[in-house]
Amino acid sequence: MSRLNEENLRVARQIISLYPKKKSALIPLLHLSQEQNGMVTNEAMAHIAELVEVTPAEVLGTCSFYEMFKRHPVGEYQINICHGISCHLLGAEDVLEHAEKSLGVKEGEITKDGKFSFEGVECIAACTEAPCLQVNYRYVNKVDSGEFDQLITDLQSEQKAEIPKHGALAKTRQQIQSEKLAGPAEVENASPPVWLQRNEDGQ
Amino acid sequence: MSIPLITTSRWDVEDGHTLEGYLRTGGYEGLRRAIEMTPDQVHEEVKKASLLGRGGAGFPAGIKWGFLPPDVWPRYLVVNGDESEPGTYKDRLLIERDPHQLIEGCVITCFALGLSQCFLYVRGEMAHGQERVAAALNEAYDHGYVGKNILGTELSVDVVLHWGAGAYIVGEETALIESLEGNRGMPRLKPPFFPASIGLYGKPTIVNNVETLSNIPWIIEHGGDAFAKIGAEQSTGTRIFAVSGHVQNPGVFEVEFGTTTFRDLIMGEQYAGGIRDGNSIKAFIPGGASAPWFFEEHLDIPLEKTVVDNEGSMLGSGAIVVMDETTDIVKACHNVVRFFSRESCGKCTPCREGTNWLEKILDRILNGYGRPEDIDLLLDVCDNISPGISWPPKQTTICPLGPSAVSPIASALKRYRSEFDAYIGSNTVTPVSVDGGSS
Numbered sequence: 268m269s270r271l272n273e274e275n276l277r278v279a280r281q282i283i284s285l286y287p288k289k290k291s292a293l294i295p296l297l298h299l300s301q302e303q304n305g306m307v308t309n310e311a312m313a314h315i316a317e318l319v320e321v322t323p324a325e326v327l328g329t330c331s332f333y334e335m336f337k338r339h340p341v342g343e344y345q346i347n348i349c350h351g352i353s354c355h356l357l358g359a360e361d362v363l364e365h366a367e368k369s370l371g372v373k374e375g376e377i378t379k380d381g382k383f384s385f386e387g388v389e390c391i392a393a394c395t396e397a398p399c400l401q402v403n404y405r406y407v408n409k410v411d412s413g414e415f416d417q418l419i420t421d422l423q424s425e426q427k428a429e430i431p432k433h434g435a436l437a438k439t440r441q442q443i444q445s446e447k448l449a450g451p452a453e454v455e456n457a458s459p460p461v462w463l464q465r466n467e468d469g470q
Numbered sequence: 471m472s473i474p475l476i477t478t479s480r481w482d483v484e485d486g487h488t489l490e491g492y493l494r495t496g497g498y499e500g501l502r503r504a505i506e507m508t509p510d511q512v513h514e515e516v517k518k519a520s521l522l523g524r525g526g527a528g529f530p531a532g533i534k535w536g537f538l539p540p541d542v543w544p545r546y547l548v549v550n551g552d553e554s555e556p557g558t559y560k561d562r563l564l565i566e567r568d569p570h571q572l573i574e575g576c577v578i579t580c581f582a583l584g585l586s587q588c589f590l591y592v593r594g595e596m597a598h599g600q601e602r603v604a605a606a607l608n609e610a611y612d613h614g615y616v617g618k619n620i621l622g623t624e625l626s627v628d629v630v631l632h633w634g635a636g637a638y639i640v641g642e643e644t645a646l647i648e649s650l651e652g653n654r655g656m657p658r659l660k661p662p663f664f665p666a667s668i669g670l671y672g673k674p675t676i677v678n679n680v681e682t683l684s685n686i687p688w689i690i691e692h693g694g695d696a697f698a699k700i701g702a703e704q705s706t707g708t709r710i711f712a713v714s715g716h717v718q719n720p721g722v723f724e725v726e727f728g729t730t731t732f733r734d735l736i737m738g739e740q741y742a743g744g745i746r747d748g749n750s751i752k753a754f755i756p757g758g759a760s761a762p763w764f765f766e767e768h769l770d771i772p773l774e775k776t777v778v779d780n781e782g783s784m785l786g787s788g789a790i791v792v793m794d795e796t797t798d799i800v801k802a803c804h805n806v807v808r809f810f811s812r813e814s815c816g817k818c819t820p821c822r823e824g825t826n827w828l829e830k831i832l833d834r835i836l837n838g839y840g841r842p843e844d845i846d847l848l849l850d851v852c853d854n855i856s857p858g859i860s861w862p863p864k865q866t867t868i869c870p871l872g873p874s875a876v877s878p879i880a881s882a883l884k885r886y887r888s889e890f891d892a893y894i895g896s897n898t899v900t901p902v903s904v905d906g907g908s909s
Contacts, residue, residue: 285628285630286630287587287671288651288652288671290651290652290653291632291650291651291652292652293652294632294633294634294635294649294652295632295633297635298594298633298635319652321652328653328654329652329653329654332637332654332655332815333594333634333635333636333637333655334635334636334637335594335595335635335636336635336636347595350805351556351557351759351805351809352556352557352715352755352759352791352802352805352806352809353556353557353714353715353720353791355801355802355805356715356716356791356793356797356802357715357716389554389556389638389809389812389813390554390555390556390557390558390759390809391595392553392554392558392559392561392562392593392595392596393559393562394556394557394558394559394712394714394715394720394789394791395559395712395713395714395720395721395722396720397714397715397720401595403597404594404595404596404597405597405598406598436594436597436600436633437597437598437600437601437604437633438601439600439601439604439605439608440604441603441604441607441608441630441631442608443608443611443617443628444611446618447611447612447614447617447618448617448618448628449587449617449618449626449627449628450618450626450628451587451628452544452546452586452587453544454544454671454672454673456543456544456586457543457544458543459541459543459584460543460544460584460585460586460626461624461626462509462581462584462623462624462625463509463584465508465509466508466509466510468508469508
């Protein structure tokens, strides 16, 4: 089942309602489907196309542009090893080499138990903590071989509760109660916002 | 000289990211001040502050705001939190450690300019940052700092958190708008139309960087003049710099803008503490991977926009990457070029093809298959992307990503050509030409 489930459909409709144009919700909905299925499937893209009223081809067009959307299975724990310039200077290549040896798979492959996959990624904005990596987008700073192996052991025994399975990003979502919502600024609405009247009134 | 911390004052406050911690440390005072003023007065304070945009281009925010055409509605605010420039590492901390300050900056900006809705675009890989912003927004909505009738006034603006999905190019403002519209993140052709006149959904749009907007609450609370008194004449206030690479204490520091020097930051005990292991410095990148490299003789240049521009580089996104004497310059150069090659969006031919070529040529040089004429070939490809290989760069592309790949090559060849030659050695294999002509 890779269309959005009932609960996620409700979330999806809420997300769509925040934007003046439905297509703006496309990337957030792709994240939602990836959270549900661990990857983005064709069925999910077709469903998103229905929801935001574009063709499935347009959804694929957007989806395929962005690094984070995986249209093929990855490990439950996707390990992104930074090889940006700061991490490169402090040994990122050694970490990548070690990961290959330690996990017994090449970059982009999944371990037999389905748990791990890894790849070298561009700068993840933790340059003073080089060399660094992310497991499902959670940071691990200043990694060396020993720490890498410890990390794998901990993940294997599910000792890292703070790291969700691949696909889930933020655990907190923006929730706006309808009475607090100002409402999306509709593109066709051609009137200036009321508070600008103050400029005329001089206060 | 002691200066106030403007944007990072809550980084050491444990609960500074919560509404309680934020209010306890003077949060939302700028907004309270703003709503007692007229929108034009608020805009005026930001102009007085001469706040330069902190994203990379360094354009004055108050002036950018002034480009909005009169009487075209609605207008939108888009916050650029897609921080991905290699070495750059400040917006993520501002987002994670002080999300309310950013939200307050957004609401004040919407008030000043009559912007009807704000989209806060946070880089997809920053899961923790997204959580912090979402939690802060939920609190801010609950307590009337965002949303309908803010603090009981007629001001009503939503701030919508939007997740990115991994694409460096989306940090370019028109690509960001494309991405926000649900499209592939490819930059739009400009001029003639900049986002201020035709932006999100074809409507006037202000795109500002996270750090830029994080300065706004302080400016409104303390006044534009107070802000302009800090720093140099044309580079006012403070700026956040991330110093990484081969230094003793890599770190992220807020310093007075325009007066602090590279030497202070890199060598200063209270900052990065000098080069590791007592080594000497070989080169440093002064403003993110796009910037041409500096060398030892540039250390005493102040962190001032115009001075650095005139010296042939840029402060860019406030990322200083230090390379010591042990650095393999060809490898470092290859690393930065590979980044641009991978992140090229593919819209313009010189960048899509050129950056790829550059990476491949450097790759073969590193692997021992370099040819003597490869250096000229590198420069020729560079010249096709950025004619004349000068600074500021000319470009045959829509956005500056292509020319950015030229910076590391031009810099590295200027100073360390011998290292390239050493890799190439005495290889004399001539390149095979596909079209029968000479390459």
